[in-house]
Amino acid sequence: MLRLTVACGGGVVTTTLVTDQLIDILKKQRISHTVTPAKITQIANIQDQDLIVVTGKTSVKNVDEIPIMIGISLITGVGSDAFIDEFLKTVKKIEEGKK
Amino acid sequence: MEILKTFLDLFGATILVPVVVFILCLFLKVGVKKAFRGALFMGIGLTAFNIILGALMGTLGPVVMEMVANTGINLPVIDVGWAPASMIVFANKLGIFYLVFGLGWNLVLFVTKVTDTFEPTDIYNYYQFLFWATIVAIVTDNFWLGVVSCMFMNLLQLLLADLLAPAIQEHYDYEGVTCTAFGCVQCAPMAILVRWIIIKLKIKEVKLDPETLREKFGFWGEPVSMGLVIGLVIAIVAKFSDLGIVATWADVLKTAILTGAIMALYPSVSGLFIKGLLPISQTLNTRLRSGEMKRKNFNIGIDPAVFFGEGATLTTGLILIPIILGISIILPGNLMMPLADLPAMPFMVIGIVTVMRGNILNSVITGAIWYPIALWCNSDIAPTFTEAAKAVGVQIPEGGAMVSSFCIGSNPILWVVYKAWTAAGSMQYIGIAVTVLVYLALLIQFKKHRRAWWLAAGASEEFLDAKFAAEKTE
Numbered sequence: 238m239l240r241l242t243v244a245c246g247g248g249v250v251t252t253t254l255v256t257d258q259l260i261d262i263l264k265k266q267r268i269s270h271t272v273t274p275a276k277i278t279q280i281a282n283i284q285d286q287d288l289i290v291v292t293g294k295t296s297v298k299n300v301d302e303i304p305i306m307i308g309i310s311l312i313t314g315v316g317s318d319a320f321i322d323e324f325l326k327t328v329k330k331i332e333e334g335k336k
Numbered sequence: 337m338e339i340l341k342t343f344l345d346l347f348g349a350t351i352l353v354p355v356v357v358f359i360l361c362l363f364l365k366v367g368v369k370k371a372f373r374g375a376l377f378m379g380i381g382l383t384a385f386n387i388i389l390g391a392l393m394g395t396l397g398p399v400v401m402e403m404v405a406n407t408g409i410n411l412p413v414i415d416v417g418w419a420p421a422s423m424i425v426f427a428n429k430l431g432i433f434y435l436v437f438g439l440g441w442n443l444v445l446f447v448t449k450v451t452d453t454f455e456p457t458d459i460y461n462y463y464q465f466l467f468w469a470t471i472v473a474i475v476t477d478n479f480w481l482g483v484v485s486c487m488f489m490n491l492l493q494l495l496l497a498d499l500l501a502p503a504i505q506e507h508y509d510y511e512g513v514t515c516t517a518f519g520c521v522q523c524a525p526m527a528i529l530v531r532w533i534i535i536k537l538k539i540k541e542v543k544l545d546p547e548t549l550r551e552k553f554g555f556w557g558e559p560v561s562m563g564l565v566i567g568l569v570i571a572i573v574a575k576f577s578d579l580g581i582v583a584t585w586a587d588v589l590k591t592a593i594l595t596g597a598i599m600a601l602y603p604s605v606s607g608l609f610i611k612g613l614l615p616i617s618q619t620l621n622t623r624l625r626s627g628e629m630k631r632k633n634f635n636i637g638i639d640p641a642v643f644f645g646e647g648a649t650l651t652t653g654l655i656l657i658p659i660i661l662g663i664s665i666i667l668p669g670n671l672m673m674p675l676a677d678l679p680a681m682p683f684m685v686i687g688i689v690t691v692m693r694g695n696i697l698n699s700v701i702t703g704a705i706w707y708p709i710a711l712w713c714n715s716d717i718a719p720t721f722t723e724a725a726k727a728v729g730v731q732i733p734e735g736g737a738m739v740s741s742f743c744i745g746s747n748p749i750l751w752v753v754y755k756a757w758t759a760a761g762s763m764q765y766i767g768i769a770v771t772v773l774v775y776l777a778l779l780i781q782f783k784k785h786r787r788a789w790w791l792a793a794g795a796s797e798e799f800l801d802a803k804f805a806a807e808k809t810e
Contacts, residue, residue: 246644246683248603249419250460253610254618254639274603277645278557278654278679294508295645296547309642313513314625 239268239328242289243308244275251292255311259290262321268328280305287331290324304331340429349427349728350386354379356432357612360439366615374612381609385423388601389416390731395594396567397737399587400673403574404736410671411664413718413738417676418519418683419606420730421741422463424721427728430473430482431466438462439616441487442494446634450779451494453501455516457621458637460613464518465489467741468750471720474727475758485757488772489750493518495779496687500524501635502803503690503794508643515686516637522747524687526706527699528792531691534698544696546647553654559599559679566675567595599676643686648694653682655696656703663708670708671715677742684743691794710746717745717754 243259245251252274263270273286280289281297289299290308299305306324310316344352354375361371396414404412425431442455468489473482493516500521501514515521534541556562571591578584624636643649657678664674685703692698718740725739726732732739756767782789790800 245641247418247606247641247680249606249641250610250614250639251641252603253607254614256607257611257614274607276557276559276603276679277650278554278559278682281554282558291645293642293645294510295650296647297550297645297650309510312638312642313510313636314621315511 239263239270239332240273240285240287241270242273242275242280242283242286243292244277244280244289245292246277248274248276248279251312255290255292255308258311259308259324262324263328266325266328268332288327340433344429344432349432350379350382353382353426353432354612356435357616360436361612361615364616364619366619370615374615377608378612381605381607381611382423382427384605384608385420386729386731388598388605389420391594392416392598393730393732393737393739395591396570397733398735399571399574399591401735401737403570406575406577407573409573409665411673412736413672413715413740415673415675415677415742416739417602418680418741418743419602419609420676420739421467421721421744422460422606423609424725424728424730425463425466425470428470428724430470430479430486431463433483434462434466434469434486435459437483438466438486438490441490445491445494450491451498452633453494453497453514453516453635453637454620454624455490455494455497455637457617457624458516458639459616460610461517461637461639462490464744464747465493465750467721467744468717468747468754470724471717472754472757474720474723476764481757485753488775489518489753491779492749492753492775493521495775495782496521496524497635497637499782499789499793500687500690502790502800503693504643505635505803506795506799507690507694508646510638510642512634512636513638513642514635515640515643515690517640517683517686518750519743519747520640520643520683521687521690522749523684523703523706524691524793525749527688527691527702530698530702530705531794532792541695542697544651546651546696549696550647550651550654553651553657556654556657557650557679557682559602560596562678563599563675564592564596566678568592570595570673595675599679602676640683640686644682646689646694648696648699649686649689650682652685652689652696652699652703655700656685656707657681659700659704660707660711663704664711667708667711669715670711671718671738672711672740672742672745674742680743684746693794693796706748707746709748713748713751714740714742714745717751721745 243252243256256272289305310320358371358375404410439456445451446454469482469486472485497514497516571588575584688699688702718738721740722738756771759767
């Protein structure tokens with residue numbers, strides 16, 4: 238089970254946009270998952286999650302060193318294929334690490 | 337228009353808004369399944385928000401009025417936040433109408449090159465100026481004047497988006513985008529003025545480190561704990577004379593938990609509402625990128641959430657939260673108590689930080705000058721916006737409590753437009769004429785001296801050279 242947090246400024250608009258796309262991708266790959274929306278200001282202290290995707294650039298780091306990926310390309314459409322490849326690579330690594 | 341009104345009276349916004357959005361989606365060739373799902377969630381989001389807002393106003397409203405009665409603190413306007421404000425706006429008939437009409441208006445402006453910004457990709461944020469057009473329509477009791485004022489405010493916002501585009505692209509390092517959220521960029525003209533003074537007086541810029549500052553002010557960005565603390569403080573202040581009684585403390589703690597809960601619930605509930613509009617933005621974005629519309633130099637309007645997390649923006653916003661909260665309490669004549677939109681403060685400094693090129697100290701100073709002025713404007717329009725909220729079924733308890741959004745109602749530029757367009761008697765015509773003439777003068781000035789304006793807005797010579805050199809070779 239992949240525990241994913243998607244975050245943006247207000248935790249609403251771009252978060253929803255990116256969440257919908259990531260769920261589609263994960264479903265296609267048959268990876269079970271939970272997705273939690275969050276605000277950027279919360280991600281520093283988030284715990285018990287495997288991966289955080291932020292919709293815009295940020296330099297915030299997580300206290301538990303949960304990996305943070307920047308998903309701006311899913312919004313603009315520029316370079317989204319490359320992002321999806323890297324996202325799936327990271328997800329697979331996380332899932333293998335759990336076994 | 338009568339038909340729209342009859343339908344709205346009969347079915348209510350929770351049915352009509354999704355239906356209009358569904359039809360609009362089909363018209364823009366969004367898939368039927370996607371469009372239906374989106375529209376359905378939109379109706380659910382609207383319904384859920386009415387429930388949450390009812391709970392918030394039902395509990396916090398009386399407490400705030402108690403505070404006003406028992407202490408000298410006169411802050412009866414509750415900041416319900418930008419998300420409910422957007423729903424109140426889109427649920428009013430002007431909002432529904434402009435979703436469709438504004439899309440066409442934006443396309444016309446883009447095709448005729450009045451603007452280089454393609455805004456329909458950010459259709460959700462129409463509400464940021466629709467908010468003001470809605471109250472113009474209420475005060476003048478004239479729907480069509482509301483529509484025209486909205487078209488005008490839209491023009492102002494596109495001018496700002498064109499003006500800021502290169503600086504935004506340079507500072508945030510995103511190619512080809514701009515910010516089309518009025519509440520996020522209305523502070524930019526003030527920043528341009530402050531920066532001009534700083535350059536003229538040759539004041540040396542002081543650099544602050546965003547990382548250490550962000551850690552210090554981190555608490556202010558935690559919406560849940562902040563909601564809890566603010567609810568607690570308001571309730572304690574309101575019931576100060578009865579604090580010896582155990583029952584009072586039960587009320588105090590309940591209020592605190594409720595405000596915390598509201599902050600926690602907002603993102604998920606507003607996320608539902610957004611789902612109806614996202615397919616429109618997405619489809620238009622893909623079609624633009626695929627080159628369906630041929631145009632060399634253009635900017636795509638994008639939701640401001642992608643600018644929020646940038647170091648200087650986030651830090652400036654976090655530092656300003658306690659400053660503005662403090663000012664709101666002591667500022668004479670202010671009626672607004674910032675609450676739900678406090679965590680949104682970084683949104684409200686995007687225009688400033690862009691112009692200041694990420695200088696935190698200058699940005700904080702500009703924000704601390706601008707937002708007290710903005711609080712007065714917000715206090716002035718809160719009674720009218722409360723009427724707009726009541727019109728779409730938001731339950732507001734008797735006793736004088738009012739609602740507004742700190743982020744969307746704190747907009748001195750649109751306040752001036754609103755005042756001019758709703759002035760009494762013949763002053764109204766003069767007001768409308770003057771605002772339109774000022775806009776035209778600014779537009780011509782900007783079109784003639786683009787480069788100088790782009791530089792004033794924070795872009796660098798090198799960036800502009802590189803941007804336009806790249807376009808020539810294409």
